Amino acid sequence: MKAPFPFSAIVGQSEMKQALLMAAVEPRLGGVMVFGDRGTGKSTAVRALAALLPPMTIVAGCRYGCAPGDPAPCPDDCRARAGKAVAEVPVPFIDLPLGATEDRVVGSLDLERALATGEKRFEPGLLAKANRGFLYIDEINLLEDHLVDLLLDVAVSGQNLVEREGLSIRHAARFILVGSGNPEEGELRPQLLDRFGLSVDVRTPTELADRIEIVKRCDRFDRDPQGFAATYAAEEAATLARIAAARKRLPKVEVADAMLELGSRLCQAVGADGLRGELTLLRAARAAAALAGKKAVTAHHVGEVATLALRHRLRRNVTDDVGSTVRITRAVAELIAA
Template sequence: MRKSFPFSAIVGQSEMKQALLMAAVEPRLGGVMVFGDRGTGKSTAVRALAALLPPMKVVPGCRYGCAPDDSTTCFEGCRERAGKRTEAASVPFVDLPLGATEDRVVGSLDLERALATGEKRFEPGLLAKANRGFLYIDEINLLEDHLVDLLLDVAVSGQNVVEREGLSIRHPARFILVGSGNPEEGELRPQLLDRFGLSVDVRTPTDIADRIEIVKRCDAFDRDPEGFCAAYEGDEHAVLDQIAAARKKLPKVDVPDSILELGTRLCQAVGADGLRGELTLLRAARATAALAGKKHVLPAHVGAVATLALRHRMRKNVLDDTGSTARIERAVAELIPA
């Protein structure tokens, strides 16, 4: 099996890596949208993070990768049949193709079995395979709108409900949704973009030294994947330890009322629509504090995630030709003095 490019070996793109780390620590953030130029390492970073995470415990034989300690009942009874037995499995990474049908995504009746035996049996789709892992959609702005609506609803609820062909199925589908695309090929509808927790802008590096280093590392990985990964093994363990420590600390991180007020004032200052911005600011700032090993969320943590959490929730101001990022940075500078 071909190794994935090490997460710690990715040059630059600090905003994208920060967003993915926060999503790995706090899945309730609602996923990450990465817009930017082609060939900037978007899918590489997501695959690298999924490969970096330690194997997870699953119920043996379960087609949905259910956790042994999950309190909900698997409708196929896998947990009851397995008893206390468990097995290890890699964190799922599912790449959803643009041409995928709704049946392929949500699952459908197993026609071959139905024709052969007359038995109605559900054939899980891509959402089932992505349970407890990552669901990656490249060029999500080109995906059919009804599929995007379906994916976002499942990502929020954590369950996939299938009512068709005489079947009534409800199975777990908790995954970190990561979408990427090139704005030149079409924008994502604002009401759908708003459902993503974090939004990242990725651009082609302009620094000559960075570009040279990227080419050198990609070439070295292609020539000797085993040796290249071995060279970054220590750095990968450091990232993994950071994620594990942050997950453990996250429930204990305190968020003072003053931080909640700061988040509200920031959302009002930039004109963010709805209240998802404030909730995302809270979760992102808490994840950032946990990654930094802090016990309390500080104003600096809110400022660090403000752009990621709010840039895609702002209306365009015809009287202000500056971009959303500049407007957020200006509001942060006013509300959170250095």
């Protein structure tokens, strides 16, 4: 089996890598939306991070990836089997293709079994396979509207409800949603964009040295994947240890009222829609502090994640010709002392 491209070997793209690390530490962030050029390592980075994470524990034989002791409903009746046997499996990484049917996404009746035995049995879809892992959608801005509506429902509830062909099935569907797209090919529906916790802009590297290094690393990986991966084994282990330590530290990271006030002032200053931006800013700042090994969120952490958490939540100002990133940078500079 070909080794995955090491996460630590990705050249540049620091903002995207930081966003993915924070999403891995704090799944409640709501996922990552990556806008940018083709061929800039978007899917490579997500696959690499999923492969880097330690295996997850599931109830043995569960088709929905349920954790032992999870109280969420499961069609495979994991509660009855919990404590009997467990298994270690890789963190799921599921691609949702643009041409996928609704049955393929949410699941459907197992017709082959129904015709052979007369038994009605549910066949899990991509949402079930992605549970507790990553669901990746390339060119998400071209996704059909009815699938967008399905994703919105699942993103809100964390569960997938299927009622068809005489079946009524409900199962957990908690995953880190990662979407990518090129804004030139169409805008993402505001309802779905708002569900993403973090937004990243990725551009083709302009530095000649970076472009050459990327080509060299890709060529080395293509010729000797195992050897190339071994070269970065120590860095991968350090990144994994950092994620594990941050996950353990996250619940204990303190957020003072002054930091909550700073986040609210920042959202007001840039004109962020709703209150989801402030909640995301809080969670992202806490995740950034945990990754940095800190016990409390500081103004630096708030400023560090402000662009990621807010750039896709700003109202368009026709009298201001600067982009959302510039507006946030200005607000951070004004509200947070250097």
